[in-house]
Amino acid sequence: MTVSAPVVSAGAATAPSAERAPRRAWLRRVLPYGGRWAAIILAVLVLAALLAPWISPYDPNAQPDIVALKNLPPSLAHPFGTDPFSRDVLSRVLFGARISLSVAALATAIAMTLGTAYGAIAGYVGGVLDTVLMRVVDALLAIPRVLLLIALVALWHTLPLWMLIVVLGTTGWFGLSRLVRAQVLAIRERDYVRAAEALGAPGWRVLVRHVLPNVLPTVIVAATLGIGQVILLEAGLSYLGLGVQPPTASWGNIIQDGADQVATLWWVSLFPGLLIVTTAIACTALGDALEAALDPHRRTRGGAA
């Protein structure tokens, strides 16, 4: 749900005093409380995804013995069990992390670029163009994104992976464009922007050099929260069989592999789901923490406390 709320802090950390560890003090200011844990969890997940070929116990797509080794519950040999094709679920989850995380990162990058550009142009140019652009965004925001994606993917039968990324990216920037526009509207009235304009700097230069750097914190927060959202969305589409196509593993389609027999094959669906939740929680907590840290009002309040 795209309702922003302030930090849900997980445990007040007792950090060492600022004089003894100035670098940590900086880190504490940038990433208070739960934010640091979230960052560590995300780093571990990314590392596991990068190292998947070396740390996976088995080949994620190998079907060693479809009769004897299928549907095995978790054991020492197969910590997450095996699926109906006798594939090792842990290996598939590790390789699935590569797909799920990179789809989310790339789609979010596309969405952030589009949203920033669109919002910046609307806010900076203003006038009729602004009104028209914002009405269009209002309409697009009102359309249930998943319905549109289902129609799109269904009509194309199966999307290649790069198309899936493009589609997720091009449908994910509407909210950000409104945030960016609102900020640009405020920033363009500031003295240093006026000064740059008075000195004869061309509009695009003022926008890129003087306005956009000030919007960056908003974009970073939106990107962190956005990655979590795209992870959920990609998992949903892949679960429906409309996203990442088998045999390529993604967290969503591994859940689907066990979904029809969830009563007997709970381990196939449970573990990738737990990883999705972990990733999404970490992204949300990190985004919340960044938002708090980058908001000057809250920062001073936090510093005084």
Place this chain on the structure above:
Amino acid sequence: MALGRARGDASLASFLVARLAQTVAIVFIVATLVFVLIHLAPGDPFSTAIENPNVTEAIRARWRAAYGLDRPLTEQYVRYLASVARGDLGWSFSMQRPVIDVLADALPNTLALAGVALVLGFGGGIILGAVQAQRAGTRTDRVLGGVALFFYAIPDFWLALMIMLLFAYWIPVFPVAGSVDPAVHEYMSLAGRIVDRLWHLVLPALTLALVVAASIARYQRAELLRVLPEDFVRTARAKGVSERRVLVRHALRNALIPIVSLIGLALPVLFTGAVFVERVFAWPGMGWIVLNAVGTRDYPLVTAGVIVGAATVALGSLAADVLYAVVDPRIRDR
């Protein structure tokens, strides 16, 4: 007094007209997008859906002509919009029935599911957020905040699967799937049928309500924390009003106004959540119907489902906004 009243009604009326126009525009945009998607997609119904080598190109051409697919795109677009506007959504290949009839059967099931989840989710979320705000900074607040974050970050379909695993298989209290008991429902008394339906509704509605409650709680906590330091709350405390009464009568009431505006924002989330939850629990609503139609390549049903779904959400948001304008007069004058 009378004059002020009349002016208020006029601004409410113009607000209504503007929002209604916006709603129509949204449905129009969705219908257009769907049309563009259909024609951008590779192939057409007669090149992809029917892969029989005995069907020659000449026969395909005749079929295309019969369905008007050989006409210029602009003409097809105008015809398409005209038929959507008339409520003629085409023929469902897989069901062998008019699409409008199929959707008319499914929509009430989705509305029942989403409606119950909306009420439970908002109720639960508001209470949870209030408890958290009252105990802000304490251990209770942090634990509840963690729980809310967990359900906020959970994929709806996976939550549905796990709830099904827990309450339908491991502790077999509730039915696994469907909206009625397929074997005995027809033979039940009226009261028995109602109970049967409600019994089947519990798990899908619970899943959706948990997801909704989590984000409402996050919002409600923040909203109450914004209201609690205000002067009128301090005044109430100074008068000696009990802490519970301060929270419920003074703070919560004011924090509830923005919550009404959240209903409109929650509807798209609720509707897409319903798509996944219906799939898991085989709940015969819009989502289930549309996803089955994707499987059978029943394009008229898929596209109509998307348009009707978007229209339902748009109308729901409209209703929520009207409610908001009635609750808070400042909105109309914006």
